[in-house]
């Protein structure tokens with residue numbers, strides 16, 4: 001089993017990657033995941049429509065100040081020339097890896113024949129990959145796909161072939177088809193088949209929620225790395241938990257309440273600074289809810305917290321909740337008493353912000 005993960009000239013510190021999630025993997029969250037154990041984090045998708053480069057949202061998504069290497073930026077779109085231009089634009093602003101989104105099932109994206117809809121048109125896939133690779137010869141280009149358009153059209157192997165011929169340097173695969181959206185369980189047989197045929201590193205993605213599952217998926221598929229999305233929401237320390245388990249076969253204890261309190265406060269401060277107070281409070285609400293999901297006594301806290309609009313009220317109520325939690329136990333305590341609390345249902349697709 002490979003133990004090192006390399007993308008182009010970037011040797012990752014481990015085989016654990018944060019999945020791109022629109023509305024989630026902004027710079028503060030990516031930084032935090034990297035600090036707490038992830039080897040790499042892919043940005044939220046950035047549009048390839050240059051008319052939007054000036055918008056606050058797109059400019060914010062191209063801001064990598066202080067971000068730890070390697071900086072991977074995902075671009076989305078369906079026009080080869082625009083995708084090439086977007087890749088260039090982002091590399092000129094600090095991207096060290098360009099990731100192409102052919103995995104997102106969101107209607108807003110698929111209706112313009114981007115994201116996973118592209119998997120239906122292999123000629124267009126080839127044109128986009130060629131154009132992007134040529135536009136940024138100095139950085140590696142990676143591709144993220146689903147297993148195919150629907151269960152009858154699982155064309156991941158032919159997409160792999162196209163990607164390798166174009167010079168793509170790693171392939172991330174979510175073990176569902178576009179038609180599956182987020183229903184059913186991710187399957188790993190297609191990922192295993194693609195890995196067996198691949199000359200480039202393959203990253204397995206889909207429903208990895210525990211250290212055991214990460215170990216299983218790495219072993220079963222032979223993938224070079226795993227990519228984790230929803231299970232990292234509110235639990236950015238999942239990466240160090242998985243790394244510890246892969247290295248030792250044992251579990252880390254639940255983190256101390258005081259540590260997670262400090263992590264969350266730093267995260268909230270970063271969000272307020274990154275988005276400004278008004279939007280920052282709104283974005284932080286979502287993360288605070290995820291951090292406290294399943295913790296003893298947390299639903300009443302969330303009910304109150306979600307109604308607060310000011311920075312100081314938000315910070316005060318978080319401080320109060322964690323002070324109470326620390327009095328009850330010095331480690332995080334979950335309602336279901338599950339040691340790792342990773343078996344809870346993953347957030348549903350309705351959370352898909354893209």
Ligand SMILES: Cc1cc2nc3c(=O)[nH]c(=O)nc-3n(C[C@H](O)[C@H](O)[C@H](O)COP(=O)(O)O)c2cc1C
Nearest residue numbers: 019020021022045174206207228229230351352353
């Ligand atoms: C809120 C949300 C936003 C997402 N946004 C993107 C995106 O911008 N680009 C992309 O390629 N995939 C996106 N995805 C898909 C994830 O990268 C990942 O493939 C999927 O969630 C399966 O992994 P998981 O089971 O570990 O969550 C998104 C998923 C979620 C839940």
